[in-house]
Amino acid sequence: MPRFLFISILGFLYASTAFAQSPQEPKKDPSLFMIVSPDQFHTALKDYVQQKQKLFKVELVSLERTLKTTAGADDPEKVKRFLYDAYRKNHLKYVLLVGDIDVFPVRYMVLDRVTPAAFDYSFYPSDLYYSDLAKKDGSFEDWNARKEGFHVHYFGEVRGEKNKKDPINYDQIEYHPKIAVGRWPVSTPAEVNIVATKSLAYEKSILDGNHPGLHKMGLFHVGGWVDARNQLEKIASEMPMAWKAERYFFSNDNPKFKTLPPNEKNVLALLNEGSSLVVHAGHGSENTWEGCFSVGSLARVKNSDRLPIMISVGCSTSYFAPLPPYEAYVDIQGQEHIGTNRGEVFKEPPPPPAPYQKGKYNPTGLGEQVLKRGLNGAVAYIGCNTGSQPCALTLLDGFMMTLRKAPHPHLGDCWSSAISYYYAKEGLARLKPSDDWYPPSIFFQGMKFMVFGDPTLPLAVQENEEK
Numbered sequence: 001m002p003r004f005l006f007i008s009i010l011g012f013l014y015a016s017t018a019f020a021q022s023p024q025e026p027k028k029d030p031s032l033f034m035i036v037s038p039d040q041f042h043t044a045l046k047d048y049v050q051q052k053q054k055l056f057k058v059e060l061v062s063l064e065r066t067l068k069t070t071a072g073a074d075d076p077e078k079v080k081r082f083l084y085d086a087y088r089k090n091h092l093k094y095v096l097l098v099g100d101i102d103v104f105p106v107r108y109m110v111l112d113r114v115t116p117a118a119f120d121y122s123f124y125p126s127d128l129y130y131s132d133l134a135k136k137d138g139s140f141e142d143w144n145a146r147k148e149g150f151h152v153h154y155f156g157e158v159r160g161e162k163n164k165k166d167p168i169n170y171d172q173i174e175y176h177p178k179i180a181v182g183r184w185p186v187s188t189p190a191e192v193n194i195v196a197t198k199s200l201a202y203e204k205s206i207l208d209g210n211h212p213g214l215h216k217m218g219l220f221h222v223g224g225w226v227d228a229r230n231q232l233e234k235i236a237s238e239m240p241m242a243w244k245a246e247r248y249f250f251s252n253d254n255p256k257f258k259t260l261p262p263n264e265k266n267v268l269a270l271l272n273e274g275s276s277l278v279v280h281a282g283h284g285s286e287n288t289w290e291g292c293f294s295v296g297s298l299a300r301v302k303n304s305d306r307l308p309i310m311i312s313v314g315c316s317t318s319y320f321a322p323l324p325p326y327e328a329y330v331d332i333q334g335q336e337h338i339g340t341n342r343g344e345v346f347k348e349p350p351p352p353p354a355p356y357q358k359g360k361y362n363p364t365g366l367g368e369q370v371l372k373r374g375l376n377g378a379v380a381y382i383g384c385n386t387g388s389q390p391c392a393l394t395l396l397d398g399f400m401m402t403l404r405k406a407p408h409p410h411l412g413d414c415w416s417s418a419i420s421y422y423y424a425k426e427g428l429a430r431l432k433p434s435d436d437w438y439p440p441s442i443f444f445q446g447m448k449f450m451v452f453g454d455p456t457l458p459l460a461v462q463e464n465e466e467k
Contacts, residue, residue, distance in 0.1 A: 030091075087178055093179055094181075128447050145170075222281075286316045313396050319368075321362070
């Protein structure tokens with residue numbers, strides 16, 4: 001038996017036994033929590049489902065059976081229609097999608113761009129598709145109001161950078177989450193074991209109140225981006241008294257912000273000492289928080305008994321799927337493309353990517369690796385799968401607002417509230433194209449953020465702060 005799998009199984013046994021004996025086990029939530037997974041992962045999920053059933057009404061759903069028995073335009077729509085029916089009939093509240101893009105379908109939304117080689121279109125993965133289930137009248141939200149010509153295969157279209165006369169919300173999507181959705185971007189049963197073990201251990205430590213960093217939060221802000229230090233300072237100052245916020249801000253001539261620097265040494269120290277929430281603002285990339293944390297840093301993280309939830313509002317740190325037509329991809333007809341970055345030129349609207357991308361077409365990034373590489377790292381990661389703009393700070397504000405106010409905050413509830421808060425605060429319903437490229441970017445900001453983690457994960461309970 002591989003050593004890492006043996007350790008993972010031990011973690012399961014420990015978490016299962018200790019969890020059952022917990023004197024502070026909360027009252028069971030009557031909400032329905034669905035775990036939708038390929039059949040190949042069901043054995044690895046068995047213990048996880050049993051433990052979660054102590055807290056929620058849980059259903060483990062076969063992805064294959066769902067696709068076989070549910071009607072829809074393609075696999076993402078079949079999954080969504082299945083969730084929609086459960087939402088209407090069974091009070092579905094939380095959904096965990098188990099699978100990376102090689103095994104679980106991803107819905108790509110569409111943005112118009114001024115990029116001639118790409119015929120002025122680009123595609124981005126969006127799990128908001130799976131949580132935005134219904135329109136205001138309760139009918140199914142298919143994210144596809146425009147079905148003429150090639151638009152029938154373009155979902156969640158956002159316009160305004162190239163096409164100035166069309167509405168920004170070209171497919172008239174509702175945008176508001178009806179359920180809380182998270183994804184485990186895993187490809188093997190061993191990776192399922194790792195993430196499940198971490199999730200149970202974290203959950204137990206939070207519910208028992210013995211997480212070493214229970215009310216500890218780290219705020220890291222690297223330079224070169226919009227200066228958000230005042231905003232992060234406000235977040236820190238508004239947290240309940242029990243919380244301790246440690247600040248690591250870039251320095252310049254402003255004497256107001258004198259903190260320890262946001263470097264790798266301090267990120268690793270915070271993670272290894274224990275923190276329940278770690279936030280990053282500033283430049284990021286597919287594999288880094290610029291200058292302070294990277295996939296390579298994970299080898300020096302030792303925090304399996306004190307895992308955090310991590311959030312980044314920087315660029316690309318939740319990159320996990322190709323970004324067509326710039327990058328190489330496989331389209332819905334099975335045709336391979338090298339992408340415009342490598343010289344491909346599209347003379348007509350590019351064919352959309354298939355909802356599955358396998359092998360060399362399945363990339364990875366920091367957020368995905370922090371979650372599944374091993375028992376250390378993080379129990380959940382929220383970040384952008386492509387370039388992020390300063391308006392993403394509004395998403396962070398919405399998340400923290402719910403965390404502060406909810407007596408029993410869950411990861412998915414905080415993020416769903418963040419999306420709704422963002423929609424209202426940034427005035428998405430009123431956005432119109434301008435001479436600038438920014439209005440459509442504001443609109444689709446919430447569409448391109450990923451939640452890697454179980455949406456039912458608890459955050460530190462506010463009512464315990466006097467204990």
